[in-house]
Amino acid sequence: MITVDKLIFEYPGLRALDAVSFKIAAGSITALVGPNGAGKTTLLRCMAALDQPVSGSIVIAGIDVIEQPRECHRIIGYLSDFFGLYQRLSVRQCLHYVARAQGIAEPDCAAAIADVSQRLHIQDRLEHSPAELSRGLRQRVAIAQAIIHKPPVVFLDEPASGLDPEARHELAELFISLRNQGMTLLVSSHILAELEAYCSDMLVLRQGRIVEQVAVNAPAQTQPYKLVLAAAVENLPAILQSIAGISVISCEQNRLALLQIDENISPQHQLLKALIALDLPVSEFAPVANNLQDTYLQTIRQQP
């Protein structure tokens, strides 16, 4: 759905994006993470054809963004980190304007506004001015503006900043619902715990380079298992290798092991039975939670 190839963007005296290349599959929700100043917003703005890179290419749904920026605008939704709402209009007027400006015909605008406001739970705020709304509600109005024309691709720059936990949960549900409708989302955020709830992939950007692109929330059977014993057992790796269908990823102090289990192996309890049968003092045996924050920190630490 999205292909970025050797993208270079420079500010005077600073290379903000350095030969960035990646692909994003259709129907995915990708988290764009990285430290402050890594180039996340710049990358999103380039992909939204708002800023012009020095070189490289961006193709979204077959459209060359750099060559055809206006065609790109028709198929994307973009939420900037400062919302871009008209304070002198009511929420309904804001949505109506964006709907019309995105090419929705006048007779269809009311239905589009009703649909998007219901999805974002702002139907009772339509007559308010954005200036009267809380940050969380303004955020929702801005997201409504970004998706009112039902674009196949949506870029969101820090969508959850300033939201309370309940609003974040609703936002996560909204993103999953948008993905289920076939949209592809790229979400930049600092709040990794919240991204974990809905992201399928993670792009790690550091000093203008993509340092990692990993799948998160992978199916449980492909995840490693962690085994913790109550006491150390001599020659633990060899004992574990003797069980069919298990490979040992790592073993520490003959007490803690990370195991990779074959996808076709019988359920977890049968494996546990085998471990107990070997008289191992098992105190913990569970899939390793593929925590986005852990993955991110691991990635960041591994890179020079």
Add this chain to the structure above:
Amino acid sequence: MNLNPELQRQLILECSPARMIGAPTVLGAVFTLTYFLDGYQLGNLTAQASLTLFMLINLLWGTRQTADSIVEEYRDRTWDTQRLSALSPWQMTVGKLFGSTSMVWYCAAMCLLVYSLATDNPAALPLLYFYALGTSLLVQSAGLTLGLLAVQRGQYKTGSILGLALLGFVIVAPQLADISSMSGYLAEFTQHRYWYNIAVNQQYLHQISLFCALFWCIMSNYRLLAQDLGLRNLPWAWLGFSLFLMVYLGGFIPNSSYAFSLAAFGVCILLTYVGVIVERHDPLRIKRLMAYWQQANWRRVGEEMPLSALSFSLSLPFAIFLSFHQQQFAWLNISLHAYPLAVALLVLRDCAVYLFFCYGKNPQRAFSLSLLSAALLYGILPGLFSAIGMTGVAALFFPLWADSAIGALLFAAIQCGLILSLLYRRWQQSI
């Protein structure tokens, strides 16, 4: 009805019911007062007041509105919302130009109506309507152009634009006042003037000129908006405008190649200065341009080419032609010579000086620092050396003082080489 969305938004903002009622109430009070002062009739005072109000409203308020229609988008950070829309540059131009001034036109129309009822010279009304509407649209459109240029340079205050609008008001107001009088109308209608060798009706020339100015002003808005929306365009509009000015200022149909070349050279030089001052100077644009040049991607080179560079390139053939057909003369008997190629190099030097300051740490001061440099290079330093009898040294700073074209060219080339090398070094530091 599928109304232009930007026009619709502006109408919602501008034409609130309170304003639709309030404006006629205030104007009604003013005209009631002038009615009483006129001795309970719509007389001369009412006519003058309505025309003055029309001009104030349309030229000052209207210009502010059009400039604000774009500057506010940047200030309120809503411009990206518009850039991400499917609106075309033409829709935006129309929406901003006519939408932001909808209330202005509503009030101005009332003033014009009162003037039409109060004037003692109804025969002049059609011409007055034409000029009133034409000049108002021109000034408002220029306000939008200036607003677009200001935001491209990162200036989000409209004070300087209003200053220019005030200047426009001072220029236009007396003209309209003249037209409103019967004597001026009849006298000018029959007057013929010579434009080079062509006898033209002055009134027609004014009207055509107004149309042309309005066309190019709206075209500039369209192109600037297209540029901001990320549309890539070759500089055909700028070339067209250059050609138009050459033909217009060169006397329409050239009867003398020397006179035409002189006018064309002047136009190119003027547009070089205009281009370098109004364009956004991003050092990375030059980097992109050079990358495209190395890739032999000529279309992109054309798109990234600064307009000032284009005008300067156009001036060179005329400079060469004029150099070979030079009519020897000295200006004002002060030994100041016309060496076209040296003049072209001085223009290049001036542009390089401006860019040198633009790529510095305080680009917002580039214009004032360039003016200061120009005062030193054109006036103070040559004047100083000339005053103490060192004319040769004076010519080093201002090559047109030199007694020979070769000498002038050499001095200008030395200056250009020096400043261009400094500019190149500063550009490298800034990328």
